[in-house]
Each structure stands twice: as structure tokens, then as C-alpha cells.
Amino acid sequence: MASSSLAASSKRSEERRVLAGTLVGTTIEWYDFFIFAQLTATLLTPLFLQPLSVSNPGLGQILAFAMIGISFLFRPLGAIVAGHLGDKYGRKRVLVATLILMGAATALIGLLPTYATIGLWAPILLVLLRIIQGFSAGGEWGGAALMAVEHAPNNKRGFFGAFPQIGVPIGMIIATGMLYLLRTSMSPEQFAAWGWRVPFLLSVVLIVVGYLIRKAVEESPIFKQLALRKASEHTPLKQLFQTNTKEVIQAALIFIANNAAGYLVIAFFIAYTTRVLEMPTAPVLLATTIGSVGWLIFTLVGGWLSDHLGRRNTFLIGYGIVFVWMIPMFLLIETRSVFLYGVSIFILTVGLGLSYGPQSAMYAEMFPAHIRYSGISIGYALGAILGGAFASTVAEILLQRTGWSGSIAIYIMVLTLISMAAVIWVGETKGRNLHVEDIDPELQAAHDAKHRSQEA
Template sequence: MAPSSLAARHKRSEERRVLAGTLVGTTIEWYDFFIFAQLTATLLSPLFLEPLSESNPGLGQILAFAMIGISFLFRPLGAIVAGHLGDKYGRKRILVATLIMMGIATALIGLLPTYAQIGIGAPILLVLLRIIQGFSAGGEWGGAALMAVEHAPEGKRGYFGAYPQIGVPIGMILATGMLYILRTTLTTEQFSSWGWRIPFLLSVVLIVVGYMIRKAVEESPVFKQLSLRKASEHTPLKQLFQTNAKEVVQAALIFISNNAAGYLVIAFFISYTTKVLEMPVAPVLLATIIGAVGWLIFTLVGGWLSDIIGRRTTFVIGYAIVFIWMIPMFMLIDTGSVFLYGLSVFILTTGLGLSYGPQSAMYAEMFPAHIRYSGISIGYAMGAILGGAFAATVAQILLEKTGNSISIAIYIMVLTVISIAAVLWVGETRGRNLHVEDVDPELQAAHDAAQRDLNDH
């Protein structure tokens, strides 16, 4: 076989490994994260906030949702640490480390004693493990996004970048599906007593699978160029805030609407439909899974479409759907029909997907290579704090204060206007150069050949 054919074959094989590695890793990370979010909506409040849950269920639910938000506050720290190390030492190492950290914290939640067993120590330990989860999640996304986008062929960055993005809906499908199986096979007493621990403990198996797949992925080609130019000896975090602070703010604002609306689907809707509207839990979980399938499909479509019509246009279309659909969606959900609930969430996910699929590519194109991991990770983490961190908490407070779900719709619509403005502020990024300049082509070719020989043997 000709050398050029061998090189092309190797490249395609590596691209498949990269897509599998970023997809599996983010799926496992978000499975871990969503298991907690969904159990918070239905069970963890009485288990870990027992006295308050009994005396004031509404306030207990608000504080339970706040536990979701607490972990988001530590995402920027995880993003700063992982971004700094990832820009200095490589994307791959940090991805493996964050995956293991998330898995350990999740498994330990499955082993925690409840409030009835150790009192106030139970919620304290739970919060500490949530902090570790938040720290890990803060560093995970940026590395996965860059591994996908920086390996992508020219003209396919949006599509490749959508693969780590669909880890979110797939993780949600796994988490919700696991809860659905347990809810329909165990009695309420069995699930409340010990069944809720099973999804957390299963994380150990998933982490082993994800670790093996990620270890087989090569380092990002852009980081290899950085290594050749010795750019990794710089201080990327300091440079980021000196030269690209505006882009960090833009990235954060672009994300807030998608993340806030997403966390209504992930956490708030399950609590609202089962506790306020008194829908049965199992059908609601099944309808949520259907919504997550829509999120998966339209995230891939969003990434692919952004390679054709541009990142900005795809984002704006997605956010326009979210804005227009908000009030009709809540009106349909408030009918109490499980079918209309599922339909409403599925339509919402068309907008969520179109405004999520292009994100990896757009963010990568906003930052220069030597500070890219730090820039996109911190921007993403800050957007998550302003958007999804306390979205379920805010939604619950608005519901308690107004007694009307339309107030929640208006809250998301305001965030959507802000995100659309941020997208327009950035402008179109498709086609921007991602690679490192001033690298000797002969040195680059020799380095790549040596790397291929090492992988073959």
C-alpha cells in the first residue's frame, strides 16, 4: 500500500478513535452529573435534608436544587486548573484525570449514609462530593471539545465538535433510563431504601470503559504543534486574561440560555410534573428520555448545519426556537398530559440542539491555540454558573412566589435574548485558523512520523 494511502487510513482510524473517546468520556461524565440532578428532583431531599423536607417541603426542594448549583460554583476552578494544565501539558492527560475524578466522586455518593443514619454529616459529605463533581466537570468539557475540533478535517469542525456535545443527551438518556428501570422494577420502599444507590455505583464500570477508550486516543495535533514551538512553556492563564478576556465574557453569555433551559429539562421538569402536577413518575421519565433523543439528534444536526450556513446563523435559529416556544410549552405542560409534556420537551430540544451543536467549534475558533483550553473551559464554566447552576432553584422560587409557570418561561426568554445578543457580538467564526503558526514543516512531519511509528508498535 502506498505511503499516502497508509497515512490517510491512519488518519481516518485516529479520527474514529477521537470521536469515540470524546463521546464516551463526556457521556459518562454527564451520566454521573445527571443521576444526581434527577434524583434531587425526586428523592434526595427527604434522604439528606430530612427535618426541613418534613417541615417545609417547598423550601426543602429549593435547597435540594441549590445542591445542584453548588457544584457549578466550582466549575470555574476546575476550568482554570484543567485549562492551565491542558494548555501546558496536553489535552489528553487532563481528560483522563477528570474522568477518573468524576467517577470516584459519583461512586462515593452511592455509598453515603443518609441523614437518618449520621445526621448533619450526611448533607455535608454530599456537598463535598458535589464540589468534586463540579471541579471535574469544569475541566472535562474543554478538553473533549478541543480533542474533537482540533482533530477535525477542514470543513467538518462543527460536525466533529458536536460529538462531545451529544454526550450530554446520551448521558441524560442513560441516567433517566436507569431511573426508569429501577422505578418500574423495584417497590417505592426498595428504591428509597437502597435502589437509588445502584446508578451511582454503576459509574465504576463506566469509568473503566471510558478510561480504556480515552487512553487509546492520540494527543491533539494542535497541541503537538505547540510543543514543537515550545509555546507550552508560557503561562496560558495569565495571557488569557491579558489578551482575550472579552472572548471569555462572550463565551459565557452565549451559553447561559441553552444551559438554563437544559437544566429545566434535566432537573426541574421532573419535580414540577410529578409533585405539582401530580403526573406518575415512570411515564414522565419515559417522556423525558424521548426529549433527550430529540436533543441528541438536533445537536448533531446543529454541528453539521453550522459547517454549511455558519455558527452564528445556526445559533440564532436555535435560540429563536427556544424563545418562541417557551410560553406555549409551559401552557401545554400545565395541562397535566404526559403526552403533551413529552411533545413539549421534544420541540424544545430542537432549539437546544441547534444552539448546542456548534458550540465546540465556535468556542475553539474564538481563542488562539496556546490559551484555547483555558479560554473555552472558563467561558463554558462561567456560562454554566450564570445559566444552569441555579436555573432549577430560580424556577422553583418563581413558582413559589407567583404560583404561575409562565414566570419561569419569561425568565428563560430574558436569558435567551442575552445569549442571542452575545452570538451577534461575536459574529461568524467559521473558517478561522485553529493551528499554530511558526512551526517548521519538516520538524512537524518528522514528529508526526515518529508518533505513527510509536502507535504502530
């Protein structure tokens, strides 16, 4: 009785470490990513694209948003490399490596000279560091999602899988809150001169914390089974496209609407409200931060709900909210009221959360164990390219050509219909077996006995 109680306590402790490790890591990764996205909307154009900011501000803003998208083009490469290594050598090692890589690139952006100092080399070096960020982000999500879902009890996969997902809204809240504090604690001249570098450099501290937490997490139990079967000697990427190309395409299409709408919140809305509607920057940042709390809450709710209503139904509810809310949201934003802007963001994030929380579990349930890291990472990365990579750029072009913000709403609504169709195409995945089925029972028994003795 005492031994079983001790084992249960040990399992709960490990589960908490897993959830903390996946949450902290993705939070740091996305903090790094969002700091750049939000500063692109408000400051980096004159600093790194100085001639265009003077001669053609509209084109300068489009190219600045394109810098966000450039990093997405390298996510599939990061997903391919990290997925291959994660399926072959383990989820944990790859997670630690991607975290360090992202942090190093972010800190270096904080040290970059601007166009006024080194001319054309400034945007070139910035693009190179963005490529590194995109590469590391491409490998990060898949590993974090699998560590959470593969450690989860069968009836809590959706809830556990929502923890790496809430790293996105938490990262955004921290990034936006940090920018708000800096902008309100110094003059605009000080912020433009050196204050913008602070949030990039602070990522070094966050990386150290994330590294220590992730090092304490055990390897995924599914990967341990794969090691017993010696599936790690196979070539997961080749097998993935031989047998599961359809699932990769489905995963990409499921994600495009959520990612596109999310990046409007992350980058475009801040630029649109401050530059076009001429609303004050600091209150807009604060309203975005407060509004994004809904993203955090409803991502967890979405994961939990998917364990009860199913992944498909939860996705469809979330996407239904996004679709219905698009045009009313832009009408509220057009009022130039900071309060109504915050309300509009909050309601949007209800739909974003419900269509993001179940994603880790659904993706994991779509692929067999030996190619799972590669499958979900590549599907996620392709969805990010088709969805969020150039969403802000497309939105800016639509706005400049039509002069009507409703054209952006229609663009997101079309993507939402595509993602809803993909969810229906996949069907319900809840309850599918995640484990490796052809393990030698004697090997499994020996492995379990060795693991118990190590714990004792």
C-alpha cells in the same frame, strides 16, 4: 498509491477513536451529573434534608436544587486548573484525570449514609462530593471539545465538535432510563431504601470503559505543534486574561440560555410535573427520556449545519426556537398529559440541540491555540454558573412567589435574548485558522518524519 491509501485509512481510524473517546467520556461525566440532578428532584430531599422535608417542604426543595448549583460554583476552578494543565501538558492527560475524578465522586455518593443515620454529616458530605463533581466537570468539557475539533478536517469542525456535545443528551437518556427501570422494577419503599444507590455505583463500570477508550486516543495535533514551539513553557492562564478577556465573557454569555433551559429539562420539570401537577413519576421519566432523543439528534444536526450555514446562523436559529417555544411549552405541560409533556420536551430540545451542536467549534475558533483549553473551559464554566447552576432554584422561587409557570418561561426568554446578542457580538467564526502559525519548518518536518516512522 498503497501508502497514501494506508495513511488515509489510518487517519480515519484515528478520527473514529477520537470521536468515540470524546463521546464516551462526556456521556459518562454527564450521566453521573444527571443522576444526581434527577434524584434531587424526586428523592434526595427527604433522604439528606430530612427535617426540612417535614417542617418546610418548599424550602427543602429549594435547598435541594441549590445543591445542584453548588457544584457549578466550582466549575471555574476546575476549568482554571484543567485549562492550565491542558494547555501546558496536553489535552489527553487531563481528560483521563477528570473522568476518574468524576467517577470516584459519583460512586461515593452511592455509598453515603443518609440523614437518618449520621445526621447533619450526610448533607455536608454530599455537598463535598458535589464540589468534586463540579471541579471535574469544569475541566472535562474543554478537553473533550478540543480533542474533537482539533482532530477534525477544516470543513467538518462543527460536526466533529458535536460528538462531545451529544454526550449530554445521551448521558441524560441513560440516567433517566436507568431511573425509570429501577422505579418500575421495585417498590417505592425498596427504591427509597437502597435502589437509588444503584445508578451511582454503576458509574464505576462506565468509568473503566471510558478510561480504556480515552487511553487509546492520540494527543491533539494542535498541542503537538505547541510542544514544538515550546509554548507549553508559557503561562496560558495569565496570557488568557491579558489578551482574551472579551472572548471569555462572550463565550459565557453565549451559553447561559442553553444551559438554563437544559437544566429545566434535566431537573426542574421532573419535580414540577410530579410534585406540583401530581403526574406519575415513572411515565414522566419515560417521557423525558423519549423527548430527550431530540436533543441528541438535533445536536448532531446543529454541528453539521454549522459547517454549512455557519456557527452564528445555526446558533440564532436554535435560540429563536427556544424563545418562541417557551410559553406554548408551559401551556402544554399544564395540561397534565404525559404525552403532551413529552412532545413539549422534544420540541424544546430541537432548539437546544441547534444552539449546542456548534458550540465546540465556535469556542475553539474564538481563541488562539496556546490558551485555547483555558479560554473555552473558563468561558463554558462561567456560562454554566450564570445559566444552569441555579436555573432550577430560580424556577422554583418564581413558581412559589408568582404561582404562574409562565414566569419561568419569561425568565428563560430573557436569557435567550442575552445569548443571541452575544452570538451576534462574536460574529461568524467558521473557517478561522486553529493551527499554530510560528512553527519552525525544520522542526515540523522532523516531527512529521518521526511520527510517520512510528506509525510504520
